[in-house]
Amino acid sequence: MPGTMSSAWSARGELAQGLSGLLLVLFVWAHMFFESSILLGKEAMYWVTGLFEGKHIFGQPYPWLVSFIAVIILLLVVMHAALAMNKFPAGFRQQRALYRHTGRMRHTDTSLWVVQAVSGFLLFFLIPVHLYTMIVEPANIGPYASADRVWSGRYWVLYALLLLTVHVHAAAGIYRLLMKWAPPRRGALINRARARRIALGAACFFILLGAASLIAYMKIGADHADRAGERYHPATAQAPLALKE
């Protein structure tokens, strides 16, 4: 029955879906900058790893902090997915109706929604694999540990698929979020077409950045394959000791 408290969940659901989506997009975009620290060298990536393990604050690394973040992200993903599922076409009749509608309309934002739904569906399977690794092996992040996982552990396949899917989904999502809650007024500087182009630009930028980092990890992993499992020992960690002596 409309108007009862039960339907108040429609509004809460819409809000929670949007907010969780926004947080996840911001997270994944920040994530790209952190992981691409490898492009600045092993030292830089080692430092970022330490940052997330709390090493620069507590003096020693606590990898479970990474697990903790990964669990929070997983919970957000589960919530976002559960709410977004309500929007998926249910059953063959609705799927066919949407398929035919999209085909005849040849309308960018309608087609983009289908892309968003399909990429979202794929993420159901891709994200949990990545997050599970981060939750159970939080200590195995580092210039060599990550590179070995990517190359010797053959995770590059997962990461390549994840990279493409997540950025298409994130950019489409952030654009739709804007259209949903605060579409630009007629004649605004950032009009709809521009907003869409900015989102496309963001997707391209993060995919390129991610691809470059992935290739960097693959290279390091390949060079390190015969010593896979060996951890990285930074020069900076040894330098202060050398100075003391």
Next chain:
Amino acid sequence: MTEAAKNAGARELEFAILRHNPADPDSVPREQVFTLHEAAGMTLFIALNELRQHQDASLQFDFVCRAGICGSCGMLINGRPGLACRTLTADLPRRIQLAPLPGFELIGDLSVNTGKWMRGMSERLETWVHDQALEQLDIDALEQPMEPEQAEAIYELERCIECGCCVGACGSAMMHEDFVGAVGLNQIARFRLDPRDKREDADYYALVGDESGVFGCMTLLGCEDVCPKDLPLATQIAFLRRRMTAAVIARG
């Protein structure tokens, strides 16, 4: 010379029209192709009348005003909803596909019963001024004046002609038959602006605060892009979405 002027009068147009008469048990939906010599300034309204007058008197389609005011001639023009009377053939390719507007009951060929749908929507959303004092209203007394800006804002949304193009362009409406469409949400936004309507957001929430209302909109924006009256539908739906969400948050 514009593209339209160059094309005018030069082409042999091909109309592929979806034909079906649901009242005839033997009728099977089929595409029938007509050819017609294009004339300068020809609209689909003119073309269809030519076809009916000279080629096939059984062709069914709706027209009243031929000026984009009555909203009767909405149809799928090469797959997208639009008003036949406002569409110049010169803006279209040589082959023009016409089909009835989806989402509505088919009367026959290109004629659909938008009226029945609109009435159902209107009754469900109660799209009229609600005021308890209305029954004691003295109709001889002078009305409360309204600020011109406010009247303008209401009029802007009142321009909707209920042609149904927004419904035919809506992926949500295609999947969910009970979705009220941009036309319904626009009407709620219109009465919400009206100071004579005493309903509050909680009342509006009861009407559109679920998946058949504003939370069923997936923001595919087809409505905004096909509206022949160029109504700010995306803005209105976003506004309602914010107000309806705020109403729930305020209620706790």
